[in-house]
Amino acid sequence: MxxxxxxxxxxxxxxxxxxxxxxxxxxxxxxxxxxxxxxxxxxxxxxxxxxxxxxxxxxxxxxxxxxxxxxxxxxxxxxxxxxxxxxxxxxxxxxxxxxxxxHDTGFSADREDTDDSFIFRTGRSRETAYSKDYDSVYELLEYEKQHGKIVWVMGPACAFDADARAAFADLVRAGYVDGLMAGNALATHDLEAAYLGTALGQDVYTQKLAPLGHYNHLDTINKVRQYGSIHTFIEKEKLDNGIIAALDRCHIPFVLAGSIRDDGPLPEVIGNVYEAQNAMRDMIRNATTVICMATMLHSIATGNMFPSYRVVDGHVRPTYFYCVDISEFAVNKLRDRGSLSVSSIVTNVQDFVVNVRNNLCR
Incomplete structure (x- = not known):
């Protein structure tokens, strides 16, 4: 590439x-x-x-x-x-x-000018063709692996599927993840899957419900709290699969920002909203590419913190911000909040992360 x-x-x-x-x-x-x-x-x-x-x-x-x-x-x-x-x-x-x-015109753009005043398909929806967007993501991540810092922002949907969890873990091990930001739910359900094979009590592969499965995420949180930290929980329980375990094993930092609706929460979750905001800003301070998946509020928060440029070794370079969500409302809401440089892909995030892994980790 x-x-x-x-x-x-x-x-x-x-x-x-x-x-x-x-x-x-x-x-x-x-x-x-x-x-x-x-x-x-x-x-x-x-x-x-x-x-x-x-x-x-x-x-x-x-x-x-x-x-x-x-x-x-x-x-x-x-x-x-x-x-x-x-x-x-x-x-x-x-x-x-x-x-x-x-200075809003500093970067050269590959835009196709047209004299047509009436044209179709200028928005981004589930009917948009995304083949070129996927190819651009693959090429960008290959470049950023060597020259930039890639931060992912993830919602809990990313942890509900066995293949998606495995795919993201592969991306972590292959060096395409320099940091992750999420909430209590993403980490809880991913750790539940590693520990008990379920997410909210449902098998992450077969989708079968476990007996008393509604306890599983609470039992996971409680066990982590008994150990005192996510790292100790992963180490003592010998967990070897999923998103958080891969981050832990590869020493990749993550920020878990709390919410008023959180269960538990996990010990590492930051409950003070302004402390969480500070930690998120520190995480993306040198980020050059951010990919947000299936988390509208975290995506908006990150977009509001993320400028369209970075100064690296005295040179100004562009940054890249992707929002991936099955909901057209979510990606459009982000654009409406001022994150005008966002590139949006309307698709199932589980399919997205598997496609990215399949094309980068070959």
Whole structure:
């Protein structure tokens, strides 16, 4: 497979648009957790700010956060993490008029222009042809295995099928997974399958219901809690199959963000929502490709944290964000929340992960 990184074209800062622009206005935060009036809110695109006559790129961005000037660079800070006195960029104009420039055309795109004003099939649905998307995923993951960081975001549906669990474990062992983010349910049902052969009491291969199977996920959680950690549970029970066991054996980090509806939960689940958000952001801090599967809320959360670019070794490169879900509503909801760079594939996630494994782990 061959794959080439799209080139990035930075703004031409010799143009009058930039040379005549004023320095950006910096206003101290009035108190902890509060931005000054007319604060600038970040997008998913590369953004530049003119400070002391120099245009500075916010190298690590996040949508819906505020830019803060500190130590000669632009930091991007969540509102809740602002400290009194932080120098916050203010201004709502984004084409240089206030020393702010949002560069949304930096990457070359393979778009087919058409003069037709009336055309069919411009959306993404279960009727869309996805053959090219699959090939692009295979080529991208081959590249990122050597040059990037791949993070997967998974819902519990990924753990309900024997073949899907085995396929993802193969991807972990083959080096196509650098991190995983999920909730209590994905880990619980995957560990239940490794421990008892069921997910929510149903055999992950035959779909037969086990006697008193509704206890199985609770028994699994309780046993993990007895051992004190997922790692110790896997080690002591000699579990050798599934998603979480593969991550544990290959020393791949994972973040489990809690929910108000969680059973148990497992010891590693982070119950404080803001601590979970911090852990998720740390997980994707250097991620260059994110693939979300069958988890709408986790996908939206990750999409809101994930910019359209990264600065790697001084060079700006694009990031890639995929959302895979059987529900058209879920993938469209993600796009509606501002994650405009998302590529969506409407399909069964169990089939998706098996197809990816079959084409990469040969």
């Amino acid at each position: 061959t794959w080439s990184m799209p080139s990035y074209t930075a703004p031409d800062f010799t143009l009058p648009l930039f040379t005549d622009a004023p320095d950006v206005t910096l206003v101290p935060a009035p108190r902890d957790g509060v931005a000054p009036d007319r604060y600038h809110s970040m997008s998913i695109f590369p953004e530049y700010f003119k400070v002391h006559g120099t245009w500075l790129l916010a190298e690590e961005s996040r949508m819906d956060c505020v830019p803060v000037y500190a130590g000669g660079r632009i930091a991007v800070v969540e509102f809740r993490n602002l400290k009194k006195g932080d120098l916050v960029v203010v201004g709502r104009k984004e084409r240089g008029e206030e020393g702010i420039y949002v």
